[in-house]
Amino acid sequence: AQKVTQAQTEISVVEKEDVTLDCVYETRDTTYYLFWYKQPPSGELVFLIRRNSFDEQNEISGRYSWNFQKSTSSFNFTITASQVVDSAVYFCALSEADSGTYKYIFGTGTRLKVLA
């Protein structure tokens, strides 16, 4: 069965600090996709990034970077030089592809508070 664990319930940092949000997943499929979503205080869910199981290349987008390691079943998200606008709940998600059902399973989320 597929499962996503975000062990960090809440993290508080001071502006300009770097912060890493952890995500550990479980799946039996060989083909799967991993995602990160941001939910700001306004409530909408914003897609940030996807990763395919066959592509372990890490990615950087501005202050955001993602580290995908199949060996540890982890897909961690780092924000460099955090800003107050980064305050949000961040969700990691997994979608298996082998079964063809394409369900998206989410972790419980990590609430990030960036203090000025």
Next chain:
Amino acid sequence: DAGITQSPRHKVTETGTPVTLRCHQTENHRYMYWYRQDPGHGLRLIHYSYGVKDTDKGEVSDGYSVSRSKTEDFLLTLESATSSQTSVYFCAISDRSLRNTEAFFGQGTRLTVV
């Protein structure tokens, strides 16, 4: 932004009454999903659809039913609302093409059962 509209956006209803939430998309995506969001539980899948009239249960489907008679509409019905169904409900869509595997979400519906 993906064309997803949820209605209503807010609803207060009484215990025991039926409630229907609507998700409408203009993207012609094949896959549609209903999630509920509760503190400490993140987003949990209620039901999903992989085509017109093709639906299946998610992890928290008890007390909910769905219907999809057209590609663009996915309805979630609470047959007899209970206080435990007070939540924020999100609809999501996906086309699962090789280029686009991510899901896009509607704005959410805040449902309060009193």
